[in-house]
Amino acid sequence: xxxxxxxxxxxAAILPKVAEIIADALGCDVEEVKPNASLINDLGAxxxxxxxxxxxxxxGFKVKIPRGKIVEQxxxxxxxxxxxxxxxxxxxxxxxxxxxxxxxxxxxxKTPMKSAEIPKLFTAETFCKLVIRQQRAxxxxxxxx
Amino acid sequence: xxxxxxxxxxxxRITRPGLHVRGLYQIPSGISEFPLALAAEACGQLAAWTxxxxxxxxxxxxxxxxxxxxxxxxxxxGQTLELEAEIESLDxxxxxxxxxxxxxxxxxxxxxNCVGPMVALEDxxxxxxxxxxxxxxxxxxxxxxxxxxxxxxxxxxxxxxxxKNVSAILHVPAQADFFADHFPRxxxxxxxxxxxxxxxxxxxVADDVPVPQKNLAWVARRINDSKLRAFMPPGGSLxxxxxxxxxxxxxxxxxxxxxxxNKVTGHSxxxxxxxxxx
Numbered sequence: 001x002x003x004x005x006x007x008x009x010x011x012a013a014i015l016p017k018v019a020e021i022i023a024d025a026l027g028c029d030v031e032e033v034k035p036n037a038s039l040i041n042d043l044g045a046x047x048x049x050x051x052x053x054x055x056x057x058x059x060g061f062k063v064k065i066p067r068g069k070i071v072e073q074x075x076x077x078x079x080x081x082x083x084x085x086x087x088x089x090x091x092x093x094x095x096x097x098x099x100x101x102x103x104x105x106x107x108x109x110k111t112p113m114k115s116a117e118i119p120k121l122f123t124a125e126t127f128c129k130l131v132i133r134q135q136r137a138x139x140x141x142x143x144x145x
Numbered sequence: 146x147x148x149x150x151x152x153x154x155x156x157x158r159i160t161r162p163g164l165h166v167r168g169l170y171q172i173p174s175g176i177s178e179f180p181l182a183l184a185a186e187a188c189g190q191l192a193a194w195t196x197x198x199x200x201x202x203x204x205x206x207x208x209x210x211x212x213x214x215x216x217x218x219x220x221x222x223g224q225t226l227e228l229e230a231e232i233e234s235l236d237x238x239x240x241x242x243x244x245x246x247x248x249x250x251x252x253x254x255x256x257x258n259c260v261g262p263m264v265a266l267e268d269x270x271x272x273x274x275x276x277x278x279x280x281x282x283x284x285x286x287x288x289x290x291x292x293x294x295x296x297x298x299x300x301x302x303x304x305x306x307x308x309k310n311v312s313a314i315l316h317v318p319a320q321a322d323f324f325a326d327h328f329p330r331x332x333x334x335x336x337x338x339x340x341x342x343x344x345x346x347x348x349x350v351a352d353d354v355p356v357p358q359k360n361l362a363w364v365a366r367r368i369n370d371s372k373l374r375a376f377m378p379p380g381g382s383l384x385x386x387x388x389x390x391x392x393x394x395x396x397x398x399x400x401x402x403x404x405x406x407n408k409v410t411g412h413s414x415x416x417x418x419x420x421x422x423x
Contacts, residue, residue: 024370027402027412044409048262048374051239052210055260067238 011035011103011128014061018128021060025052033124036103040120050119057127063134070130071118074100089113101126148325150278151291153335155187156228158286159194159279164232166195168282171289174223178294181216182341184226184254188244189337192230193261196240198279202272206240206261207376208336213257214368224248238263269328296321300342300385308353310388315342315403319380334377339403339411340368346387347399347415356419357395363417369398371413375405383410395419 019033026033026043039045045053054065066073074097075083083093094109097118103125110117161167168191172179189208196206220226230244240263244256266272281287298318305311317334324332344365351363377383383403390400396418403411 027370027409046374048209048372051260051262052372055210055239055241055258056212059258067236 006129006132010132011125014128014131015124017060018057018131019124021056022053022124022127025049025056035125036105036123038108038120039122039124047119050122053127057131061131061135063131063138065130065134070122071115074118076100084115087115089115089118097121103129148322149274149329150287150326152293153186153323153326154190154291155183156190156194156282157289159191159283162195162198162283164195164235166191166230166232168228169286170226170228172220172222172224172226173290173292175290176222176292176294179220179222180341181220181254182337182344184220184246185211185214185256185340186335186337187226187228188230188246188254188256189259189261191228192232192240192242192244192259194279194282195230195232196235196261196263197266197275199235200237200263202266202276202279204237204263205266205269205275206263207333208373209239209262210260211256211368211371212259213255214340214371215255216366216368217255218248218251218253220248220253226253233258267330269331271329293322295323295338298338298342300346302349305350308350308355308389310386311346311349313346313385315383315385317377317379317381317383321379324379332379334379334381336373339373339377340371340413342385343401343413344368344415346385347401347417350387350389350399351397351417354389354392354397358419360421361395361419362422363397364420365415366418367416369414369416371411373411375408375410377410381405390414
């Protein structure tokens with residue numbers, strides 16, 4: 001899990017295409033897809049839209065994206081119990097999320113944060129990073145997660 | 146459970162199960178019409194059988210995203226649909242597939258890269274009954290001819306500007322035979338009937354757009370970027386708006402959006418071509 005190695009240049013290189021894909025999926029203008037706009041809060045995305053975006057990214061970038069596992073990836077080495085209890089993300093979990101979703105402004109991480117609210121954090125940059133990770137995993141021969 | 150596996154079931158027989166699934170559906174000869182949207186339903190149901198069997202009848206897909214639907218040729222009562230679906234990916238969250246329906250080996254409808262989100266099967270249907278049905282259609286097949294057609298589902302036109310846009314309200318019937326099959330435990334207005342109404346509404350806009358030559362008429366040939374974002378329960382209503390989005394030469398695109406209050410519940414882009422009238 002090497003977010004840290006993903007540079008702003010890496011993100012900028014694919015952001016236009018990712019933004020276009022997101023705009024197509026959400027039926028909005030590409031100009032509305034700001035790099036750190038929340039897809040749910042700012043652009044009205046729903047769970048079906050995330051599925052749509054993931055499949056479009058897979059086709060657009062020829063990568064396999066681990067559906068439904070973004071949060072699992074974000075959890076990293078933390079166990080489920082360490083990450084959340086009764087649907088509420090632990091302090092350690094929030095710290096881990098801040099690291100994994102480093103593109104998300106810090107003030108969007110609420111305390112306490114419900115697990116169900118994690119997708120509200122996702123931005124266009126989140127999906128850029130997702131694509132880059134999978135591209136790198138593919139290039140390294142690790143295959144899709 | 147009157148109507149289960151008959152009122153809205155469009156796979157009589159699976160001739161090759163698996164990820165490259167093949168099947169057949171005989172359109173009953175006694176019905177007045179069989180909209181092409183129901184051929185799309187048949188393709189989706191074929192893919193759904195593979196998805197449900199793979200998940201041991203714990204999960205089932207529902208209609209979600211159809212990036213491309215090609216409407217090639219009308220189908221008629223009495224014809225047999227040869228159905229083929231290629232499952233592109235399948236997991237606990239979604240199934241992705243492309244499919245084709247053919248008549249006498251000629252494609253009549255194609256679906257590309259469709260995505261059906263997974264839901265718990267037991268919330269919608271009796272898993273044991275569904276499993277038994279799968280065994281039946283994989284081993285000899287069901288007796289064809291059970292479908293009796295869909296009842297008229299009217300759009301109430303509420304306004305618009307000729308050749309530019311049309312608005313309408315769709316009242317989902319409170320009761321209809323197809324709800325017994327789609328689905329017994331949680332009746333939902335089928336996405337493909339929604340698509341059928343979208344085509345009707347888009348056609349209403351197209352009818353008032355001048356064609357490039359007198360002997361031509363606009364024919365819906367493709368549906369792009371179709372997405373359903375909410376279930377439509379019996380008795381509900383949706384506000385539709387269709388508007389001319391683009392016209393270039395012999396093609397025009399009409400965008401259709403369905404809303405429930407402020408929420409967009411579905412949308413599609415319909416591409417029409419100017420073709421000689423049959």
